Amino acid sequence: MFIKLTGGTVYDPASGVDGQQQDIYIQDGRIVKKPTEDVKVDKEYDLKGKVVMSGAIDMHTHIGGGKGNIARTLLPEDHRNDPVHRSDITRSGCGHAMPSSFVTGYRYAEMGYTAGFEPAVLPINARQAHMEMADIPILDKGGYVMMGSDDYLLRMLTAKKDQKAINDYVAWTMHAAKAIGVKVVNPGGISAFKFNQRKLDLDEQNAHYGVTPRDILRVLATAVKEIGVTHPLHVHGCNLGVPGNMQTTLDTIQGIGGLPMHLTHIQFHSYGTEGDFKFSSGVAEIAEAINRNKNITIDVGQILFGQTVTASGDSMRQHANHKHGSPNKWVTMDIECDAGCGVVPFKYKDKNFVNALQWAIGLETFLLVDDPWRIFLTTDHPNGAPFTSYPHLIRLLMDRSFRNEVLSTIHPEAQKMTTLASIEREYTLQEIAIMTRAGAAKLIGLKDRGGLSAGNWADITIYTDNNDRQKMFEKPDYVFKDGQLVVVNGKVVSTKWGTTHVVRPDFDPSVEKGLKDYFDRFLTMKLGNFKMSDDEITEDGRGSITVHPLNGDVA
Amino acid sequence: MSALTFTLKHRTAQRVDMSPLVCHLLKELKVADIAALTLQSGKHKLRVDELFTIEGSDAQNIVIKNSVDNLDFIGKELDGGCISVSGDAGAYLGFGMKAGELKVSGNAGLYAACEMKKGYLEIAGNTGDFLGAALPGNKMGMKGGTVLVKGNAGERVGDHMRRGNILIEGNAGDYCGSRMTAGTIAVMGQTGRYLGYAMHRGTLLLWTQPQLSASFNDCGAHTLAFLPILFASFKSLNSRFADVSSAFNRVQRYAGDMSETGHGEVLVRIA
Numbered sequence: 001m002f003i004k005l006t007g008g009t010v011y012d013p014a015s016g017v018d019g020q021q022q023d024i025y026i027q028d029g030r031i032v033k034k035p036t037e038d039v040k041v042d043k044e045y046d047l048k049g050k051v052v053m054s055g056a057i058d059m060h061t062h063i064g065g066g067k068g069n070i071a072r073t074l075l076p077e078d079h080r081n082d083p084v085h086r087s088d089i090t091r092s093g094c095g096h097a098m099p100s101s102f103v104t105g106y107r108y109a110e111m112g113y114t115a116g117f118e119p120a121v122l123p124i125n126a127r128q129a130h131m132e133m134a135d136i137p138i139l140d141k142g143g144y145v146m147m148g149s150d151d152y153l154l155r156m157l158t159a160k161k162d163q164k165a166i167n168d169y170v171a172w173t174m175h176a177a178k179a180i181g182v183k184v185v186n187p188g189g190i191s192a193f194k195f196n197q198r199k200l201d202l203d204e205q206n207a208h209y210g211v212t213p214r215d216i217l218r219v220l221a222t223a224v225k226e227i228g229v230t231h232p233l234h235v236h237g238c239n240l241g242v243p244g245n246m247q248t249t250l251d252t253i254q255g256i257g258g259l260p261m262h263l264t265h266i267q268f269h270s271y272g273t274e275g276d277f278k279f280s281s282g283v284a285e286i287a288e289a290i291n292r293n294k295n296i297t298i299d300v301g302q303i304l305f306g307q308t309v310t311a312s313g314d315s316m317r318q319h320a321n322h323k324h325g326s327p328n329k330w331v332t333m334d335i336e337c338d339a340g341c342g343v344v345p346f347k348y349k350d351k352n353f354v355n356a357l358q359w360a361i362g363l364e365t366f367l368l369v370d371d372p373w374r375i376f377l378t379t380d381h382p383n384g385a386p387f388t389s390y391p392h393l394i395r396l397l398m399d400r401s402f403r404n405e406v407l408s409t410i411h412p413e414a415q416k417m418t419t420l421a422s423i424e425r426e427y428t429l430q431e432i433a434i435m436t437r438a439g440a441a442k443l444i445g446l447k448d449r450g451g452l453s454a455g456n457w458a459d460i461t462i463y464t465d466n467n468d469r470q471k472m473f474e475k476p477d478y479v480f481k482d483g484q485l486v487v488v489n490g491k492v493v494s495t496k497w498g499t500t501h502v503v504r505p506d507f508d509p510s511v512e513k514g515l516k517d518y519f520d521r522f523l524t525m526k527l528g529n530f531k532m533s534d535d536e537i538t539e540d541g542r543g544s545i546t547v548h549p550l551n552g553d554v555a
Numbered sequence: 556m557s558a559l560t561f562t563l564k565h566r567t568a569q570r571v572d573m574s575p576l577v578c579h580l581l582k583e584l585k586v587a588d589i590a591a592l593t594l595q596s597g598k599h600k601l602r603v604d605e606l607f608t609i610e611g612s613d614a615q616n617i618v619i620k621n622s623v624d625n626l627d628f629i630g631k632e633l634d635g636g637c638i639s640v641s642g643d644a645g646a647y648l649g650f651g652m653k654a655g656e657l658k659v660s661g662n663a664g665l666y667a668a669c670e671m672k673k674g675y676l677e678i679a680g681n682t683g684d685f686l687g688a689a690l691p692g693n694k695m696g697m698k699g700g701t702v703l704v705k706g707n708a709g710e711r712v713g714d715h716m717r718r719g720n721i722l723i724e725g726n727a728g729d730y731c732g733s734r735m736t737a738g739t740i741a742v743m744g745q746t747g748r749y750l751g752y753a754m755h756r757g758t759l760l761l762w763t764q765p766q767l768s769a770s771f772n773d774c775g776a777h778t779l780a781f782l783p784i785l786f787a788s789f790k791s792l793n794s795r796f797a798d799v800s801s802a803f804n805r806v807q808r809y810a811g812d813m814s815e816t817g818h819g820e821v822l823v824r825i826a
Contacts, residue, residue, distance in 0.1 A: 075692065076691055076693075077690070077692055077693055328694060329694065
């Protein structure tokens, strides 16, 4: 099958193409060079006047793993109120804030997304997370394995094990859990919660292990760098949602000492304590620190108004937030001494001062961080808003008058506390393409995704240019996944299965000796069962594994 | 105009969703249009005239004849008007009902008066579990109106109930008044185990001494002036609750559930 996409306006930041008219050729699922001799074009699409980008990549979205199922169990109304019927090619499902796996895949694809990365794969629940993601059609997926509050690592730190031993343990865990990155959530805080600590600052010791979050971050960030994983340590910092946590965030940036680090949903970590309500925006300083420290990347975790559910590994902060839950029901639990989990439904309201300011803080972050290669468009789905609100968010970023119109409707005190109205910046299509495509692929280390040059997989999204950016991004004309046309006019027309992206850093096999004894003594499963094999993802014939190169590898 | 009457021709193998056949949805429609409406039954959609013979035309006054216990969602979100069912009703009878009157001559299934808001629901026979409760996962059950059950009710009567009256002439099953936020449940017969389990506020009015859990405290015997007023409000009902001989004002009062806020009360008649 040889496909030609003719005359589209191409935005491909990965190869520096910014709105040029170009033809794109697709053969056997990949983008190929313009054929030199006459090759029969099986199918040609006339894309004159259309906008062509690669398929979007959501680099932080909670689409697999146990907490999603807890959220589903907790919120049957989320599913009752949003049923999706089956069609001849798609399966039925339901859910607005936390859709079923099939609906997740369809809805992402219908917005032009072709990959999503689950940021909180607990090693001990990795099998479940991958099984669930295996049921997400169309999308590619991958996971960041969650470490930092696991007993084994904390014991290693208490025993002052050397960095080499920790590198081996991290690399081994990434293998066992089939991960492409490493995530740390409230470093050591989830563990501290179980020893009755209700908050843990960057330099506060875990009461049992005597380890501070700063130690954990440094050791893990070093490990990730030394074992050659492209995606920097993915950090959900301390003190999420606490007024005044901007200082913690600044200290975290400072404390990592120049190592690569990705700060996730930074909106929840950028709060000051000024004003009558002792809650203010700390974006000016945070954005300045990010602009200055080139080793830092961030995603925003924008909140948007409406009903959603927050699902996080940060049981300490979720426990503290449960009293704001709406509807009033919540779950906080331990997961096998490895980590935690907290699920609290939230209804963000534009007339609520705190929510309104959170909304403004997220947008300020987008607009004040200069380099679109180091900031990523997320709502931390579903924590800030369901991923289906991305087109609305893109419009807020690209359309200043629309942004100011919405701003004028939020809580008046919040309007006074934000500089949003005075910020003139409007994102360009190229910048959106960087944030949601090229930048994301580069950050995660996907070698042949996120770009439209020859050799890349043909994940391509085609939009009709429209000044109403929400309408434009809501409903792509065409979406190709690995060269297969999957969406036409914002509706799924065929489905397929994406691949699972992983990396495989080296480790010393003797790391298993200590681990085996530990598993036998303390854990609920044996070491051999803890490790996932590739077959578990591939043997059903739909899933596949794509291994990406490490830093320093010759691609 | 005579009552719009649906007479069931035969019992279907699968359950039937009756929610389109309520007064406020039919009032603008001609009989032919009503006949052409479809009802979901299992995987199939059935035309109304496949299932029922239709007579009369007054949509404010609907009669369902030969009704059986697999006709679900009768009177769903009923907003004024009258529905009278001769025979049994299925699950979710009067679900989310907003106003009007709904009467069943036989028994009703699970979740009768589920999340009912206002109006009057009368069941001459027995009713299943979760009378006046919230849907699973929801936090608010019945929010208003009156439910009268002449027979017995199943378990979990008034689960998460918020306001309104549930009157039961017969017995109530286990967990009667569980997780109640407020409202009144009166039971003339026996009640089961775990009465008022995790209730926050609200009143359980009983004719016979229940088996109370340890988290209810005995507050002694009281003469309560509000009881005659409450009974007076039942006077117009076609029920034993309207009998002067049923009324009383002297009760033993128990407060609970102390494992919750403990503002709920169980009032037991002192004969």
